[in-house]
Amino acid sequence: MARTFLHEGWLLSAMRGPVPDAVRGRTVQAAVPGSVHLDLMAAGLIPDPYLDRVEEELVWMHRTDWQYRLTFEATAAQAGERVDLAFDGLDTVAAITLNGRPIGTTANMHRSYRFDVRPHLVDGANELTVGFTSALQHAEDTEAALGRREHVYPHPFNMVRKMACGFGWDWGPDLQTAGIWKPVRLERWHTARLDRVRPLVTVEPDGTGVVEVHADVERAVADGPELVLTAEVGACRARAVLAAGDTTAVLRLTVPDVRLWWPAGYGDQPLYDLRVALATAERHEDPLDTVDRRVGFRNITVDTTPDETGTPFAFVVNGTRIFAKGANWIPDDHFLTRITRERLERRVDQALAAHMNMLRIWGGGIYETDDFYDVCDERGVLVWQDFPFACAAYPEEEPLRGEVEAEARENVARLAGHPSLALWNGGNENLWGYADWGWPEQLAGRTWGLGYYTDLLPRIVAELDPTTPYADGSPYTPGAPVGGIHPNDENHGTRHEWEVWNRLDYTAYRHHVPRFCSEFGFQGPPTWATLTRWIHDEPLTQTSPAFLLHQKAEDGNGKLDRGMAPHLPTPRSFTDWHWATQLNQARAVAFGVEHFRSWWPRTAGTLVWQLNDCWPVTSWAAVDSDERPKPLWYALRRAYAPRMLTFQPRSGRLVLAAVNDTDEPWTGRLVLERQTFEGVVLAGAKVDLRVGPRSVVLVEPDDALLTPEEVRQEVLMASSEGVRAIHTFCEDRDLAYRPDALSVQAHAVPGGYRIDVRATSFARDVAVLADHVAHDAIVDDMLVTLLPGETHSFHVHTSRIFDPAVLTAAPVLRSVNSLCHPTPEIG
Known part of the structure; x- marks a missing residue:
C-alpha cells in the first residue's frame, strides 16, 4: 500500500452566488484540510469571522458555490494495480472531477469517500477539482421535496447531513463552512487491502481479556488469491486464512490476566498495542x-433495571457503578x-483537572475524531457519543435515510474498540421535541426520525459494536414507547433541566x-481578555452591538439579569456586571451539581452544559474559546471534588451531606460552627x-447551629480533613458584607506573581481576574471564601512584567464583597 497525501498546492475560487467584488474572480491558495472561510481570511479577503460584527458581513457565503483545484504529478495505473482517490471528509455537497471527468458526488460531511480512479489517471500532470455547492440551498431543496419538518433556529439543518451547529446555535455563529475538511490521498495497492478493522474488546469473569478482530477486506479482483490475516496483542497472536474470494474474517485473541482500564478516579488506564496485518499466503512476511x-480491556453497561423510584440510568464499568461527573x-x-x-x-486535561470523568459529544456537532478518542483513552475520560441529530424532526426517506445508515455504519465501526467509548446515543432532544414542541400537528403523519432512534441505529450498534450500550x-425514558412515560421524566432515565435558566x-x-x-x-460571559480581544465596541456594554451579536441565546441578557437579581447586589458598571454574571453562573451550576451529587445513588450522573466554546461568546461554557477557564471552571473543580461537603434541605430541615467519591473510607473530625462575619463563634459542635467508599452520609446539625441571631451577619461553616462547606442565612444581596474585608499584598515571584490575601471579616468568593492585566495570565485558584483571620495565597502565572499593585484591587481582585459598594480605584 502506497499512500500519497494530496494536501499541497490547492487553489480556491468562488464560482457562483452573491460574491462581493473583492472576492469575485479571485483565486487564492487553499489549505487542505481546511475551509473556505480560513482560506479567504489567510488571503486578506475577509476579516476574522469571529471579530466584532464580521459574522453579519459574511452572510453571502451561505449561498456561494466554490471550486478547489489541484494539479498533481502521478503515473497511470499499472496492470494489476488499484489506484483510489480517498477523501476522509468533504464539507458537504460536492462534485469531484479528475482530468475533466466526473468521478463522484457527495452530500454528507460525516462520511468518507473512496473512488477508483484507474480509468482517469494519466502519466504526468493530473487536474483534480472539487466543487462545493451551497449546503443551505441543498437543504432547502431537500425540504421542498420531502416536506418541512420542525427544527430550531431559521435554517433547515435537518435536511442535510452536515454539522447542525454550523448553521448557527444559541451559542454558535451562523458561519456555514465548506471545504475539504479531512485528509485526501491517492492510494495505490494490489491484490487486497484492509477496508475496515473493528476490534471488539471484553473481559471474561476470570480476568482474561478478549479481543475479537473483525476485518473486512477489499480485493483488487473478485476471485483473488488466498490471504492470511494475523493479529497481535502483546505476546498473543491469532491467524486466519481467507480462501480465494473471501472478504471477511474474525480473529479471536485471549490475553490472560489483563490489566483493566478504568475511568479517571477509579483506577489506571493501561492500553495494549494491537496490530493487524494482511498478506498473501505465499508472502506472509511481507504484508499487503x-x-x-x-485497545483497553473493560466491560461497560448501563443499568436501567426498574427500581422502587422508577428507572435508573447508571454506568457500570467492570462491575462497578460510577457517578458520572462531566460536561457536554x-x-x-x-x-x-x-x-x-x-x-x-x-x-480534556482541563476536564480532568475539574475532576470530570465523562464528556458527552452532543448531537448537533460531529462524530468526534480519532485524536479525541485517543486522548480520552489515555486519560480515562468516558465518552458518550450522540449520533448527529439535534433539536429537529429528521426525514426517514431517501436520500437522507441511505446517508444516515452509511455514516452510522462507518463511524460505529471506526470508534468500536476505544475503551473510553461508553454510550451510543440516538440524538439530542428529539424524543422530547416530539412530546412537547408541537411536532405531531406539524408533521401530519410524516416521518420525524423515530425509526432511526428505535430501529436503525440500535440495530447497527448491536451488529457492529455490541460491547457499547445504546440509548x-x-x-x-428507557423502554417507554412514544406517548408513554414522558422522555424527560425525572424518575426515569436521563433528564435535561432547562426550566432553570x-x-x-x-x-x-x-x-x-x-x-x-x-x-x-447557566450562562456567563467569556473571560475579560477573550471578550476584549474579539469585541471592540466603544463603549463596551452588555447592550453594545458587537456584544449582543456574541450573545446568541433568546433574551440571553435578560435571563442573566433576572437570574442574578435574587442573589447578588446590583452591578454599578460594566466590569461589575461582567464579574457578577460570571460569578452567578458559577454559583448556579455548582448549586445544581452539589444537589445532584448529594442524592447518589438515586442520581447517578451530572453532565453540565457545557465544557467548551467554539468561538468568543456569552455562553454556558466553563472554558471560553481562547481556552481560558471562567469562574465556573473553578466552581466545578470544587463541586466535582472527590470529597465534598454541602448543606442541603431534607424534609424541611437543613442537613450536611458528606459525599465520598473515592475507594477509601472518609473518616475524621467534623467541625461545625455558626459565627458572625467578624469571627465570633456563637454555636459549635x-x-x-x-x-464509606463511594457513598453519601447526611449529618443533622443541632438546632443551635441552624438558628441565627442576626441573619444578615452570620455564617454556618462545616469542615473536615481540609474540605469545607459554607452556608449563609439569606442571599448575598441582603447580607451585611464589609467591602474592606481584605488586606492584600502582591509580589513578583518566578513565573509570575503571588497575591497574599488576609480576611479581617467574612469574605466570599475571592477571585483574582488576572487576565484584566495580562492576556496570558492564569490564576491557580478562584472563588475562595475566607473566614476572619484566614489567609490565602493566589499564584498568577504570566510572562508579562507589571506593577504588582494592579493585582490588589478591582477590577482584578474581586469578591462578593466588592459588589456591595462602588468599585474602588487602584492605587
Whole structure:
C-alpha cells in the first residue's frame, strides 16, 4: 500500500452566488484540510469571522458555490494495480472531477469517500477539482421535496447531513463552512487491502481479556488469491486464512490476566498495542496492508433495571457503578480543521483537572475524531457519543435515510474498540421535541426520525459494536414507547433541566431529583481578555452591538439579569456586571451539581452544559474559546471534588451531606460552627465523620447551629480533613458584607506573581481576574471564601512584567464583597 497525501498546492475560487467584488474572480491558495472561510481570511479577503460584527458581513457565503483545484504529478495505473482517490471528509455537497471527468458526488460531511480512479489517471500532470455547492440551498431543496419538518433556529439543518451547529446555535455563529475538511490521498495497492478493522474488546469473569478482530477486506479482483490475516496483542497472536474470494474474517485473541482500564478516579488506564496485518499466503512476511490500534480491556453497561423510584440510568464499568461527573462537549472551534490533537489534550486535561470523568459529544456537532478518542483513552475520560441529530424532526426517506445508515455504519465501526467509548446515543432532544414542541400537528403523519432512534441505529450498534450500550436519545425514558412515560421524566432515565435558566431561579434545581441529569447549565460571559480581544465596541456594554451579536441565546441578557437579581447586589458598571454574571453562573451550576451529587445513588450522573466554546461568546461554557477557564471552571473543580461537603434541605430541615467519591473510607473530625462575619463563634459542635467508599452520609446539625441571631451577619461553616462547606442565612444581596474585608499584598515571584490575601471579616468568593492585566495570565485558584483571620495565597502565572499593585484591587481582585459598594480605584 502506497499512500500519497494530496494536501499541497490547492487553489480556491468562488464560482457562483452573491460574491462581493473583492472576492469575485479571485483565486487564492487553499489549505487542505481546511475551509473556505480560513482560506479567504489567510488571503486578506475577509476579516476574522469571529471579530466584532464580521459574522453579519459574511452572510453571502451561505449561498456561494466554490471550486478547489489541484494539479498533481502521478503515473497511470499499472496492470494489476488499484489506484483510489480517498477523501476522509468533504464539507458537504460536492462534485469531484479528475482530468475533466466526473468521478463522484457527495452530500454528507460525516462520511468518507473512496473512488477508483484507474480509468482517469494519466502519466504526468493530473487536474483534480472539487466543487462545493451551497449546503443551505441543498437543504432547502431537500425540504421542498420531502416536506418541512420542525427544527430550531431559521435554517433547515435537518435536511442535510452536515454539522447542525454550523448553521448557527444559541451559542454558535451562523458561519456555514465548506471545504475539504479531512485528509485526501491517492492510494495505490494490489491484490487486497484492509477496508475496515473493528476490534471488539471484553473481559471474561476470570480476568482474561478478549479481543475479537473483525476485518473486512477489499480485493483488487473478485476471485483473488488466498490471504492470511494475523493479529497481535502483546505476546498473543491469532491467524486466519481467507480462501480465494473471501472478504471477511474474525480473529479471536485471549490475553490472560489483563490489566483493566478504568475511568479517571477509579483506577489506571493501561492500553495494549494491537496490530493487524494482511498478506498473501505465499508472502506472509511481507504484508499487503497493516492497521495499528490501541485497545483497553473493560466491560461497560448501563443499568436501567426498574427500581422502587422508577428507572435508573447508571454506568457500570467492570462491575462497578460510577457517578458520572462531566460536561457536554461541542466542537472546540467552529472551524474544525484548526482543532489539533494538542488543543484536544489541553481541553480534556482541563476536564480532568475539574475532576470530570465523562464528556458527552452532543448531537448537533460531529462524530468526534480519532485524536479525541485517543486522548480520552489515555486519560480515562468516558465518552458518550450522540449520533448527529439535534433539536429537529429528521426525514426517514431517501436520500437522507441511505446517508444516515452509511455514516452510522462507518463511524460505529471506526470508534468500536476505544475503551473510553461508553454510550451510543440516538440524538439530542428529539424524543422530547416530539412530546412537547408541537411536532405531531406539524408533521401530519410524516416521518420525524423515530425509526432511526428505535430501529436503525440500535440495530447497527448491536451488529457492529455490541460491547457499547445504546440509548434512544437524551433525554429519554428507557423502554417507554412514544406517548408513554414522558422522555424527560425525572424518575426515569436521563433528564435535561432547562426550566432553570429559561424560566426559574437556580434554586429550583432542588425541585427535582433526576436519575441522571445529562444537560443543565447557566450562562456567563467569556473571560475579560477573550471578550476584549474579539469585541471592540466603544463603549463596551452588555447592550453594545458587537456584544449582543456574541450573545446568541433568546433574551440571553435578560435571563442573566433576572437570574442574578435574587442573589447578588446590583452591578454599578460594566466590569461589575461582567464579574457578577460570571460569578452567578458559577454559583448556579455548582448549586445544581452539589444537589445532584448529594442524592447518589438515586442520581447517578451530572453532565453540565457545557465544557467548551467554539468561538468568543456569552455562553454556558466553563472554558471560553481562547481556552481560558471562567469562574465556573473553578466552581466545578470544587463541586466535582472527590470529597465534598454541602448543606442541603431534607424534609424541611437543613442537613450536611458528606459525599465520598473515592475507594477509601472518609473518616475524621467534623467541625461545625455558626459565627458572625467578624469571627465570633456563637454555636459549635464536633462529631466523628464516617463516610464509606463511594457513598453519601447526611449529618443533622443541632438546632443551635441552624438558628441565627442576626441573619444578615452570620455564617454556618462545616469542615473536615481540609474540605469545607459554607452556608449563609439569606442571599448575598441582603447580607451585611464589609467591602474592606481584605488586606492584600502582591509580589513578583518566578513565573509570575503571588497575591497574599488576609480576611479581617467574612469574605466570599475571592477571585483574582488576572487576565484584566495580562492576556496570558492564569490564576491557580478562584472563588475562595475566607473566614476572619484566614489567609490565602493566589499564584498568577504570566510572562508579562507589571506593577504588582494592579493585582490588589478591582477590577482584578474581586469578591462578593466588592459588589456591595462602588468599585474602588487602584492605587
